[in-house]
Amino acid sequence: MKFAIVSVGNELLRGDIVNDNAKYIAQKLAALGHSVERIVVVPDRVDDIVEELRRLLKYDFIFVTGGLGATHDDVTAEAIAKALNRSLVLDEKAVKQVKRWTDKKEVVEKVAKIPAESEVIQNDVGVAPAFITGKIAALPGVPAEMRDTFEKIVKRFEKLEVYEEDVIVEGKEEDFLEKLNSVVRKFPDVEIGSYPKPGYVVLKFRGKKERVLEAKREFLS
Amino acid sequence: MKFAIVSVGNELLRGDIVNDNAKYIAQKLAALGHSVERIVVVPDRVDDIVEELRRLLKYDFIFVTGGLGATHDDVTAEAIAKALNRSLVLDEKAVKQVKRWTDKKEVVEKVAKIPAESEVIQNDVGVAPAFITGKIAALPGVPAEMRDTFEKIVKRFEKLEVYEEDVIVEGKEEDFLEKLNSVVRKFPDVEIGSYPKPGYVVLKFRGKKERVLEAKREFLS
The missing domain is CATH 3.30.70.2860 (Alpha-Beta Plaits)
Structure with a gap:
């Protein structure tokens, strides 16, 4: 299968941190015999993320990391919904996941609002759940949370002979x-x-x- | 100014190495007050590089790293020429630069063949020269060579108040x-x-x- 990785975050574009998340995902997919065709780093802006997601939908599957938190610059869920023409809904399973960590209304209502018809993937390390919508999986940007949720998803992809x-x-x-x-x-x-x-x-x-x-x-x- | 960075190399897409070059460039540009709008990692394939360069030409300047060597998978110069509709020519200044390191005909004729009307930037650390063609600068992928040539180019960009x-x-x-x-x-x-x-x-x-x-x-x- 052909994959793309989209890393969301101004901190990467400013060189504050190195893109370890993309390396991790790429390495795991390569070990399974799959190929990553693009790694794209985009700013925390809805339209920029939408532009990249739409063009990368030509590949078989896209992993998106970052931008799932509760602050103003966390816009990944909104962008994925827009790219796929879906609405953003407060997902009951996501609400439950967030409430394991916090009851703060502002956090629950932001973080558990994900694209309609998503499958929620439990995050056992931090607040924001991951989710899969169509051929896009959104993972948290904090490395330990990314790895926890990625490992739960990657099992679904076949190991190819390589x-x-x-x-x-x-x-x-x-x-x-x-x-x-x-x-x-x-x-x-x-x-x-x-x-x-x-x-x-x-x-x-x-x-x-x-x-x-x-x-x-x-x-x- | 708005910049894009294109990192060429299957080794990045397989997660063999982390994209330190992009972090370095992004950090230096941010310190000057400029913004990096995209970092894109592409395979060692001409058409993929051309596709990305053409769409990223909407930004003010593009730094490309990697793919300037003498092996079969070094196709960056060819891709830049194609993206800008220029021919590839054996550049006299580039030949001189390469000959400081080696006389091997196969190396000279591959590495010194760059897009027409390029400005050659001397690489004081390794064989392949960097070059600037229009609003694209191509830098070697080996980190020490990348930094050597990047530093010679980045001086040209103004330091903004930030x-x-x-x-x-x-x-x-x-x-x-x-x-x-x-x-x-x-x-x-x-x-x-x-x-x-x-x-x-x-x-x-x-x-x-x-x-x-x-x-x-x-x-x-």
Whole structure:
């Protein structure tokens, strides 16, 4: 399956924090053999989020993180509802989830208001529940809460057959460039990534196991 | 000015690495008072990069990182040329830059081929030069090379007047939500971000100095 990740938050666009949530989600999906096609960071503004969600609906599934809290800049639920032309409703299951943490009316009425026909995913770490609406899942932005709710959702996606092996080569890319390019041409069904580090290069071979091993053997020969 | 950042690389979409480059660039631009409107991570595929560049040209300037090396998956220069309808040419200044590091023909002819009418920016840390073409700057993906070339370019952008102060509040967002929302309503010209941490919340006030101080005073009163 092809996924997109949308990270909502001005704090990411200002470089206050690094996008660890996206890395976490991407890594888990890759380990299952799926591909993430885009990671997009957007400001806490409804129209910007709607614009991105609508265009990314061409992929099979979208994970959205952040903007589910109770403050003025938490607008993700509203944006998802708008992107899918659904209304925002006070969800009874979400109300129950929020009330496990707080009875404050202002919080309950903001955080439990989610797109109509959503499935609520319990958050066992913090106030805001996650939810799934159509092919969009919205997760809280606080990393521990994101992970808790993500793990409950990701189980639903099948583990695909995929095999990966890394080869570490001393030196620089340019020293083995011709060899690498010839292997790439010969194995179009093996994804080969080349990641230069100081003093060595990591080559990642990814695909069907047999072909990965063949390509690797060819490269090392 | 409004900026976008495009990070090219399958390694980011697979969660192999975190997007530190985007954080670095975003932080530097924010410190100058500019705003980053989008950070987009795309695969090493020409058409995907072209699609993103074309739509992000609505912003004032785009920083692209990654995909400038000599291997098969380095397609950023080709994509930028296509997005701007320019040809790819072997740039004499780029050739000189690459030859400071290597004479390998395969490397020189790949890395020094950049969009026509580009301005070459010398990379003092690695092989691939950065370049500016129209309102797009392409920087290498290796962090030390990215920073070296970014610093040479960012000097050109004006430092705008912007003032920021953080307030750290013990407890949870919901404990001071009403107060916060009333300050947000009263100071529409002050950007207020609320970032919950375990046990405390960081509030960021950003805008004209006088108004930031007023808003902060109001919140703490």
